[in-house]
Amino acid sequence: xxxxxPLREELRGIEPYGAPQLDVPVQLNVNExxxxxxxxxxxxxxxxxxxxATTLNRYPDREFRALRQGLSEYxxxxxxxxxxxxxxxxxxxSNEVMLQLLQAFGGPGRTAVSFAPTYSMYPEYARDxxxxxxxxxxxxxxxxxxxxxxALLGEHRPSVVLLPSPNNPTGTALxxxxxxxxxxxxxxxxxxxxxxxxxxxxxxxxxxxxxxxxAEHPNLVVTRTMSKAFALAGARLGYLAASQPxxxxxxxVRLPYHLSAVTQAVASAAxxxxxxxxxxxxxxxxxxxxxxxxxxxxxYAVADSDANFVLFGRFADRxxxxxxLLNRGVLIRETGPDGWLRVSVGTASEMxxxxxxxxxxxxxGV
Ligand code: PMP
Numbered sequence: 001x002x003x004x005x006p007l008r009e010e011l012r013g014i015e016p017y018g019a020p021q022l023d024v025p026v027q028l029n030v031n032e033x034x035x036x037x038x039x040x041x042x043x044x045x046x047x048x049x050x051x052x053a054t055t056l057n058r059y060p061d062r063e064f065r066a067l068r069q070g071l072s073e074y075x076x077x078x079x080x081x082x083x084x085x086x087x088x089x090x091x092x093x094s095n096e097v098m099l100q101l102l103q104a105f106g107g108p109g110r111t112a113v114s115f116a117p118t119y120s121m122y123p124e125y126a127r128d129x130x131x132x133x134x135x136x137x138x139x140x141x142x143x144x145x146x147x148x149x150x151a152l153l154g155e156h157r158p159s160v161v162l163l164p165s166p167n168n169p170t171g172t173a174l175x176x177x178x179x180x181x182x183x184x185x186x187x188x189x190x191x192x193x194x195x196x197x198x199x200x201x202x203x204x205x206x207x208x209x210x211x212x213x214x215a216e217h218p219n220l221v222v223t224r225t226m227s228k229a230f231a232l233a234g235a236r237l238g239y240l241a242a243s244q245p246x247x248x249x250x251x252x253v254r255l256p257y258h259l260s261a262v263t264q265a266v267a268s269a270a271x272x273x274x275x276x277x278x279x280x281x282x283x284x285x286x287x288x289x290x291x292x293x294x295x296x297x298x299x300y301a302v303a304d305s306d307a308n309f310v311l312f313g314r315f316a317d318r319x320x321x322x323x324x325l326l327n328r329g330v331l332i333r334e335t336g337p338d339g340w341l342r343v344s345v346g347t348a349s350e351m352x353x354x355x356x357x358x359x360x361x362x363x364x365g366v
Pocket of ligand 1: 030031092093094095096119164167168196198224225226227233237238
């Protein structure tokens with residue numbers, strides 16, 4: 001007997017999202033930090049989990065005040081912007097933070113907008129919350145086209161604008177003069193602007209964070225994550241900073257106790273080790289810049305990057321190149337516009353393995 005569950009029409013035949021998880025020596029496909037937490041940090045995390053374990057008969061602090069306080073202190077140091085803990089919110093990865101934003105501000109009859117090529121989860125948040133989805137476009141060089149964006153907002157009057165800075169998969173940061181007018185325009189139509197700063201810590205010197213605009217724009221949300229620069233992807237902790245009314249709205253849609261006592265303990269302990277966890281960011285930025293130079297030197301087209309990954313091309317058959325690298329033990333990501341591939345920045349030896357494999361593929365005429 002074959003039985004089909006009553007899956008929503010729009011979900012039928014859809015594969016779950018996710019990059020291949022393959023056990024290969026060089027993994028440069030999901031923009032992780034290649035350096036694990038050091039022994040001191042791991043021991044402190046273990047101690048915090050042990051302490052939490054003795055309280056696991058109770059539900060955790062639903063408002064996770066200590067963690068929000070820690071995140072607020074971190075933001076003050078990282079970006080020089082003071083955000084009170086009440087205006088910080090967190091969930092299991094910034095993916096969940098953004099789903100909560102769409103649950104609160106999207107929904108049937110409403111529209112979310114972004115600009116392609118961009119992060120492929122955005123249309124999924126929209127789909128899962130029955131929010132309409134409209135993708136505008138970026139310029140040929142992946143830069144942001146404010147005029148086009150203003151026209152698109154005028155046409156669709158979205159309740160949510162989702163914009164990563166730096167953008168995934170291109171690595172492009174938004175110039176400061178873009179965010180403020182977008183916020184003003186979205187505010188006029190009652191919408192929020194979400195600047196997804198998952199990769200913000202990797203931005204080049206002189207590129208400001210949208211956090212600096214929070215005080216002036218009550219409809220601005222800045223999301224961050226501990227998964228990338230913070231080297232804590234496995235802990236699943238993403239967060240946002242926004243005005244009080246936005247945080248209060250999200251508290252309506254969150255599930256009670258959505259952040260486990262273990263997650264809260266791990267993230268708070270990790271925040272105490274921020275300098276060591278973030279200790280490799282400068283090295284990774286330098287490695288990224290070397291990678292860009294090397295690829296350009298080899299004649300590839302390469303997008304400027306403010307993140308910990310590099311988009312390069314253009315290939316007549318990008319899948320063959322991706323497969324060729326995988327055959328040589330190097331896993332990168334087949335994503336972005338046709339003809340382009342994305343490589344995450346790893347350790348110096350991982351990057352050397354990547355460039356050797358790429359050169360070998362080229363020599364073999366792929
Ligand atoms: N935003 C962007 C632009 C991303 O690339 C990612 C991860 N690939 C996320 C958000 C989500 O990351 P996490 O859920 O691990 O915080």
